[in-house]
Structures are given as C-alpha cells and as structure tokens.
Amino acid sequence: MTSDGRYKGWALFLPWILTFGIFWLFPLIYSFFLSLTDYRLLDPTVDWIGFANYARLFSDPDFITSLENSFIFVIGTIPFTTVIALGLALLLNEKLKGRTFFRAAYFMPSITSMVVIALIFSNLYARGGYLHFLADMIGLHPPVSGFLLSEKTALASIMAMDIWMASGYYMLIFLGGLQTIPDELYESATLAGASRWQKFRFVTLPMLKPVLLFIIVINSIKSFQVFVEVFVMTKGGPLNATFTGVYFVYETGLKNFDFGYASAAAYVLFAIIGIVSILQFKFLKTEWKA
Amino acid sequence: MQRSWRYILLSAIFVVMVFPLFWMFWLSITDTASRLSFDNFAYIFSTNKFGLYLFNSLLVGIIVTLGNILFCFMCGYVLARRKIPGSRFWFYTVLIVLMVPVHIVIIPVYILMQKTGLYDSYWALILPWLVNPIGIFLVKQYITTLPESLEEAARIDGAGEMRILFKIVMPLCKPALAILAIQVFMTNWNSFLFPFILTSSEQYRTLPVALAMLLGYQSIDWHQLMAGSVVAVVPILVLFIVFQRHIVSGITAGAIKQ
Numbered sequence: 001m002t003s004d005g006r007y008k009g010w011a012l013f014l015p016w017i018l019t020f021g022i023f024w025l026f027p028l029i030y031s032f033f034l035s036l037t038d039y040r041l042l043d044p045t046v047d048w049i050g051f052a053n054y055a056r057l058f059s060d061p062d063f064i065t066s067l068e069n070s071f072i073f074v075i076g077t078i079p080f081t082t083v084i085a086l087g088l089a090l091l092l093n094e095k096l097k098g099r100t101f102f103r104a105a106y107f108m109p110s111i112t113s114m115v116v117i118a119l120i121f122s123n124l125y126a127r128g129g130y131l132h133f134l135a136d137m138i139g140l141h142p143p144v145s146g147f148l149l150s151e152k153t154a155l156a157s158i159m160a161m162d163i164w165m166a167s168g169y170y171m172l173i174f175l176g177g178l179q180t181i182p183d184e185l186y187e188s189a190t191l192a193g194a195s196r197w198q199k200f201r202f203v204t205l206p207m208l209k210p211v212l213l214f215i216i217v218i219n220s221i222k223s224f225q226v227f228v229e230v231f232v233m234t235k236g237g238p239l240n241a242t243f244t245g246v247y248f249v250y251e252t253g254l255k256n257f258d259f260g261y262a263s264a265a266a267y268v269l270f271a272i273i274g275i276v277s278i279l280q281f282k283f284l285k286t287e288w289k290a
Numbered sequence: 291m292q293r294s295w296r297y298i299l300l301s302a303i304f305v306v307m308v309f310p311l312f313w314m315f316w317l318s319i320t321d322t323a324s325r326l327s328f329d330n331f332a333y334i335f336s337t338n339k340f341g342l343y344l345f346n347s348l349l350v351g352i353i354v355t356l357g358n359i360l361f362c363f364m365c366g367y368v369l370a371r372r373k374i375p376g377s378r379f380w381f382y383t384v385l386i387v388l389m390v391p392v393h394i395v396i397i398p399v400y401i402l403m404q405k406t407g408l409y410d411s412y413w414a415l416i417l418p419w420l421v422n423p424i425g426i427f428l429v430k431q432y433i434t435t436l437p438e439s440l441e442e443a444a445r446i447d448g449a450g451e452m453r454i455l456f457k458i459v460m461p462l463c464k465p466a467l468a469i470l471a472i473q474v475f476m477t478n479w480n481s482f483l484f485p486f487i488l489t490s491s492e493q494y495r496t497l498p499v500a501l502a503m504l505l506g507y508q509s510i511d512w513h514q515l516m517a518g519s520v521v522a523v524v525p526i527l528v529l530f531i532v533f534q535r536h537i538v539s540g541i542t543a544g545a546i547k548q
Contacts, residue, residue: 008373008451008452009368009373009374010374012364012365012367012368012373012455013364013365013368013369013373013374013380015361015364015365015420015421016361016365016380016383016384016421016426017380019418019420019421020383020387022402022418023395023399023418024387024390024395026398026402027394027395027398027399027402028390028394028395028398030398030401030402031394031395031397031398034397034398088303091296091299091300092300096293096296098297098300100534102300102303102304103538104530104531104534105304105307105308106303106304106307107538108307108308108311108527108530109307109310109311111476111480111526111530111537112311112480112523112526113479113480113482113497113498113501113519113522113523113526114480114482114498115480115482115498115499115501115502115522116314116498116501116519116522116523117310118502119501119502119505119515119516119519120310120311120313120314120516120519121310122505123313123317123512123516124310124313130313164306164307164310168307169541172538172541172542173541173542175542176541176542221389221391224391225391225392225393227393227483228482228483228502231502232502232505245393246393249393249396249397250396250487253396253397253400254396254397254400254487259397259401262397263397263398266393266394266396266397267394269391269393269394270391270393270394273391277389
C-alpha cells in the first residue's frame with residue numbers, strides 16, 4: 001500500500017473515528033469521572049467525592065427498587081418472549097400458503113414506534129379501555145382504576161405489552177436460524193424412526209443453540225434498558241411500581257440534574273448488564289456442552 | 291398438526307398481533323360518539339403542529355439515512371479491504387459499540403451538547419447518528435464476499451482510489467446499502483430517547499417526542515392522539531409493505547452472522 005493510499009484510508013474512516021470518539025468513548029470515560037464528583041447543574045463548585053455516590057446508591061431505597069423492577073422485568077419477559085418467538089417460528093417454518101403474510105403481520109409490532117405502541121396500550125389498559133373491559137367481562141376483576149394505575153398490575157401490564165411487541169422480531173431471527181439446519185439431518189432422523197418431538201429435541205434445539213444464546217443475550221441487554229414504555233405509560237408510578245433502572249438514571253440526571261449521582265447509577269447498571277451477559281454466555285455454553 | 295388447525299391457530303395469533311394497530315386506526319377515524327369523522331386529523335394539523343413534527347421527522351430521517359449510506363459504506367470498505375493499520379482493532383470498536391447500552395452515554399452526551407451550544411437544534415438530532423455500527427458491520431461483511439479482482443483490474447488500468455471506490459465498489463454494494471438505508475430510516479423515525487433529551491423547543495420536535503408529550507394533556511383526547519399516531523406509523527407501514535423482503539433479510543443476516 002502506498003503512503004498516499006493509507007492517508008486516504010484514514011480519511012475514509014474518519015466518520016467512524018469521530019463518532020466513536022465523541023459519542024461513545026469520550027462519554028463512557030467522562031461519565032465515569034462524573035460519577036466520582038458531586039457535579040450538579042446549578043452548583044458551580046465541583047468536588048471529587050471518590051466513591052461516595054456509589055455508597056449512597058446502595059442505601060437509596062428508590063435505586064434498590066429500580067434495580068428490583070429491572071430484574072423482574074428481564075426475568076419475567078425473556079422466557080415468555082423466547083418461547084413464544086420459537087413457537088411462532090416453528091409454526092411458520094414449514095411450507096404453507098400465506099406464510100409470508102402471517103410472518104409480516106406478526107413482525108409488524110416490532111417496526112412500529114415504541115411511543116405509539118405505548119400510547120395504544122395506555123388506551124387499551126385504561127379504565128373502560130378494551131382490554132380492561134374484556135378482563136372484566138370474563139370475570140378477572142381487573143383493578144377499578146385501570147391496569148396502569150394499580151401497583152399490582154402496572155409492571156406486569158408493561159411486561160405483557162413488551163412480550164407481545166418483541167415476539168415477532170425474535171421469531172424472524174429464529175426463522176433465519178431454522179433455515180440454516182440442513183434437511184439431511186431431519187431425513188436421517190426420520191429414517192431412524194424419530195418422532196416429531198424427538199426431532200425437535202435432538203435435531204432442531206441443538207442446532208438452534210447459537211441463535212438461542214444470541215437472542216437471550218441481546219434481549220437481556222435491551223430489556224435492562226426499558227425506558228420509553230415507562231416514560232409514556234406510567235412515569236415510574238404508581239408508587240414506584242414501574243420505576244426501573246434507566247428511569248432512575250433519567251430522573252436523577254435529566255430531571256433533577258444531579259449528574260454525578262445519575263452517572264454512578266448508570267455505571268452500576270452498566271456493570272450489572274455486563275456481568276449478566278458474561279454469566280449467560282458462560283452458563284449457556286457449558287450447559288450445551290453437557 | 292392438521293392443516294386446518296394450523297390455520298385456525300395462525301389466524302387467532304394474527305388477531306392478537308394486529309388488533310392494537312387496528313384499534314389505533316379505528317379510534318383515529320371516529321369521534322367520541324363512535325361516528326366516522328376525519329376531524330381528528332384536521333385538529334392535530336391545525337391546533338397541534340403535526341405538520342411541523344412530520345417535517346422534522348422527515349428532514350432528520352432523510353439526512354441521517356443519506357449520511358449512513360455514504361459513511362457506513364466508506365468505513366465498511368476500509369475495514370473489509372484493510373486500508374488502515376489496526377483494521378482489526380477498529381472492527382472491534384464497531385462490535386463493542388453494538389453491545390454498549392445507550393443509557394450510559396445519555397448524561398455525558400447531554401452535557402456535551404449543552405456545552406457546545408448544539409443542544410436544541412437539528413445538529414443535536416443528526417450529528418450523533420450519521421454513521422452507525424450495524425451499518426458498518428453490514429457493509430464490511432458484504433464487501434468481504436465480493437472478489438477483489440475487479441478493483442485490482444481497475445487499479446492496473448490506472449483508475450484512482452476514489453474512482454474505484456465510488457464507481458466500482460459502491461454500485462456492487464447496492465443490495466447491502468438498500469437494507470442499510472431502510473433500517474436506518476426506520477430506526478431514526480421511531481427513535482425517542484435522544485431526540486427527547488437533546489431538544490426542548492417545539493421547533494425541533496419529532497413525531498415520537500410530540501406524541502409522548504401530548505399524552506395526559508387536557509386539551510387532547512384519545513381520538514386525536516391516535517390520529518397523531520397514525521401519522522407516525524403510516525410511513526413506516528408503507529415502507530414495510532414495499533420493502534418487506536429487504537427488511538426481513540437485513541434482520542436475519544445481521545443476527546445470524548454475528
């Protein structure tokens with residue numbers, strides 16, 4: 001490569017270097033520094049306070065609640081989303097008329113704006129809203145004030161909406177994975193006299209492991225960051241019932257402008273997401289080898 | 291499973307998946323007494339400034355999409371053909387950013403925009419998103435599968451690097467760039483968090499931000515809110531129906547290759 005060519009190479013790559021440096025690397029470092037200070041918007045003096053913000057976080061009941069809610073959200077949605085998505089993919093993996101149509105329809109919620117989905121469900125969940133009406137009719141005794149205004153049902157309602165929304169997206173990824181499984185494997189399984197269930201258990205499932213791992217890790221990272229739904233539908237309420245980790249970061253940092261404290265919270269959440277992803281990788285990988 | 295049972299099941303799921311969107315359309319074209327009426331649309335475009343929000347969403351969406359086509363192509367090409375030392379390292383930076391949760395950068399980016407005076411402007415909506423890691427990844431993977439012989443032949447014929455890049459490689463990348471463009475536009479169109487925290491005045495408000503802020507206001511009812519939602523959803527639905535195959539293959543390709 002000529003030195004001229006190399007020079008042009010850097011010029012062509014400049015957009016990523018700038019974006020990476022300015023909007024990712026710098027913020028990541030800066031936000032860690034912030035987390036060690038008491039920087040607030042309206043306070044001109046900025047002092048180093050070491051890890052005091054982190055210590056404060058773990059005695060802050062609001063933060064603990066927000067972490068609990070985030071974990072409930074992740075643990076309560078991912079198994080359902082994954083199983084439903086896999087079920088939909090299996091239903092649509094065989095050649096049948098209208099396959100493309102159904103696939104498109106199931107996927108449609110995933111391409112719709114989260115704000116719009118949250119608005120529609122706010123209406124459906126409200127007192128007298130369609131879902132509220134339906135639940136009442138079949139005798140489920142929904143909360144009188146509507147699903148989102150009751151402590152008991154608010155978080156679960158948002159979770160149900162998220163499962164509904166995300167299933168079609170992960171279905172598509174499963175379908176992609178299913179198509180990479182060679183037909184010969186099923187043919188030889190048929191010759192060996194395997195039942196449908198055995199084919200699924202001993203051919204499909206093992207072959208889908210990498211896709212399954214990918215889906216679980218990606219969905220966990222996404223679900224730990226739940227924010228838009230909460231912002232639109234409940235603002236963290238009622239009584240902190242839907243107050244999640246990222247909502248805590250938003251409220252402390254960009255509503256109360258307590259930048260240092262919010263950055264510390266963001267880093268704790270970041271560390272939790274990192275640890276959970278690594279654990280998932282390790283655990284699921286060894287599980288599969290056995 | 292018997293064929294007819296499969297269709298009954300598929301149709302039942304279809305109703306569950308499509309009903310909320312149907313409900314949105316239904317509310318948007320009826321009034322509070324459930325009579326057909328298009329007044330909701332007239333209201334949001336006259337009393338609320340949905341024309342402005344629509345314009346903002348389109349403007350930002352188009353600029354960001356064009357930026358990504360050009361910049362992701364350039365950067366993906368550099369990584370695929372190893373045009374700079376440390377290509378592998380730079381490729382890792384792309385993969386890492388793909389995994390970094392965005393909540394960690396919202397406060398520093400907010401402060402950065404405030405300090406540079408870009409807060410509450412079109413720049414704040416556009417600059418951070420002109421190139422994105424998924425796009426670079428897609429282009430890089432695609433160019434790696436293309437034979438290098440065409441580029442070498444052109445080089446022997448004395449074509450300059452820029453000419454090779456834009457006249458030979460770029461046209462070959464059209465399928466990948468099409469997928470990229472649609473994905474970038476849809477993501478940008480639907481994005482809420484950053485437009486919401488990086489702007490404050492109505493002048494720079496995009497559709498999702500406007501809709502999220504309108505819920506709970508006394509002066510607007512569900513029918514009008516759903517009319518606004520329809521305005522935000524229809525362009526994406528049209529894109530989806532027209533480019534369905536591109537969108538589906540883009541998602542599966544990106545996921546499976548990782």
